[in-house]
Structure formats: structure tokens, C-alpha cells
Amino acid sequence: MNASVTAVDVATLLSVQADAFDTHARTLRALVEVLAARGISAQPTPRYATAKSNPLGSSRAFLDAHRRGDFATFKRRREVVALWTDVESWIESRKPAPRERKPVDDADDDRALLQRAGVRLQPANDAAPARHRKHSRGR
Numbered sequence: 001m002n003a004s005v006t007a008v009d010v011a012t013l014l015s016v017q018a019d020a021f022d023t024h025a026r027t028l029r030a031l032v033e034v035l036a037a038r039g040i041s042a043q044p045t046p047r048y049a050t051a052k053s054n055p056l057g058s059s060r061a062f063l064d065a066h067r068r069g070d071f072a073t074f075k076r077r078r079e080v081v082a083l084w085t086d087v088e089s090w091i092e093s094r095k096p097a098p099r100e101r102k103p104v105d106d107a108d109d110d111r112a113l114l115q116r117a118g119v120r121l122q123p124a125n126d127a128a129p130a131r132h133r134k135h136s137r138g139r
Helices: 002-037 059-068 084-094 106-116
Strands: 048-050 073-076 079-083
Touching: 048 084, 059 079, 059 084, 079 084
Parallel strands: none
Antiparallel strands: 048 079, 073 079
16 A cells, blocks of 8 residues: 555655646747747857858858958867957948938939030920820821
């Protein structure tokens, strides 16, 4: 009788632990969802960039930038390695600053160029010349 009581106790203990595990798993899933909603990634960026894994996405581009000395690198065995943040900051430094562009009316620019060249133009709002108009023929 003592053995059967112990088996029941072990089964109850395992059931309680499984319920606790489920509760922890649900809590962790909820935390991951909250972090994802806030834009926080569950996977941190790697510490080191290599030719095989880098923010440039190309091993050749990474190795070419290393050869030019665009960011600090070192060798780990036979592999060229750089800090991931150094590579990302180099990428950001290469982006051109945004320029403010004023809208350009190409038609006005073309007309101004032609007028400076001495070409006489009709006003822009006039109808097309007669030779381009469609005429209905009477039969």
C-alpha cells in the first residue's frame, strides 16, 4: 500500500509542476508579444560581423570594405571579423543627407530655354494649331 501512495504522490507532484510550467510558458509568450508590439526584437544583433554573416548582405562587399579600411577589422584564425556596430555605422555614414527639392515645372523650363534661344512660342493655353485639329468631312 505504501508503494501505491507514493506513485499517486509522484503523479500529483508531476501534474502540479506541469501546470506551473504551462503558466510560465504562457507568461513568457505574453512578454514576447508585448516586446514585439513595442518593436523590440527578441533576437539581439550579433556582436561580430564576418564575411558569412554581416549587415551588408554580401561577403564580397564586406571583404572589399575591409581591404579599403572602411571600418576596423581583425582576424580570428583565417576569418576577417569586425564589430557589427562598426559596420552598421559605416553603412549609415555612406547614406547621403536628404536634400530638399523644390517642385520643378518642366514645361516652364523648356519654354524659357526656347525663348532665350530666340524661338517665338504661342501662349501655353492656346488650342493646337489648325493642322493638328481633326476636321469632320461632309459627304
